[in-house]
Amino acid sequence: MKKGIELFKKNRIRITQQRLLVYRLLEGSRAHPTAEHIYARLKKENPSISLATVYTILELFRTKRLVREVRIKPDRRCFDPVIEPHHHFLCRACGAIFDIDLPPCLMAEKGEAQGHAIEEFQGYFYGVCKMCKARQGRAVRSQRRR
């Protein structure tokens, strides 16, 4: 409750109902939602909210570094309230995005790669998540029994 308000004040962001709603939804989710997801969810409780406003707010949060943009899906922008550097994993079977803890990375620590100055980085992994892997395993085994 207080969290959003204090964060906004610290970052000189005007406090509005819509911004609090968007920030609190993001903060309470580990799903890396898109603007559409957030809009659909908020509309249930707050039918007057506009999709364009959700986009505008997310862009504001991004430039103020309150959220991190995740472009692991080719045609959608996803958002993550965790701003500390970390990687992401996209499951090709279920479409879920998972945070991946950072391993020690020489280039990121040095802040340069082949002479170029690194300000930011994104690590994207693609594959099948452990849940889908397990599900596929069960399906194969039950197939064999027939």
Add this chain to the structure above:
Amino acid sequence: MKKGIELFKKNRIRITQQRLLVYRLLEGSRAHPTAEHIYARLKKENPSISLATVYTILELFRTKRLVREVRIKPDRRCFDPVIEPHHHFLCRACGAIFDIDLPPCLMAEKGEAQGHAIEEFQGYFYGVCKMCKARQGRAVRSQRRR
């Protein structure tokens, strides 16, 4: 010349003029061009070529693993004829994309991250390239002289 033809045969890709043109342009470039770039360039010598065809050909090459798609720019698909795993760096000053050699990566080597099976990965770095850095340095120094 021969390179493209043999590669197409090996991958069961029908040999056409347009495919050879696209592949040879990509192969001869380190610029990570978009479909538009490729289309604009080829159109000079071959005015009848179609942008949609360039897109179709690039998608074919991607699925056949002849090229790698690079999504380091938020709203454009870029293409790289180097399929060996490596990272990319985008210069925010000049917009150029540079290949970055891979450092040893535990997760990529093990093929798993936090239990999820990794099939592919993309590492994107953002910052200012060394050429732009040098240019900015010169500009600052000449500013001080006044």
Add this chain to the structure above:
DNA sequence: CTAGTAAACAATAACCATTATTATATAAAA
């Protein structure tokens, strides 16, 4: 507390990279 004002919002149109469609042209096989 109220009025004033700059900023934010809702609604909707526009944008634009990419994809789909379809009639015509072409590569490879017979």
Add this chain to the structure above:
DNA sequence: TTTTATATAATAATGGTTATTGTTTACTAG
């Protein structure tokens, strides 16, 4: 050379995102 499946050119359609604009709201000053 003929045949036929496939690729291409031209163009329309798609869809996530951004721009626009009239209205509403959050903050400030009196």
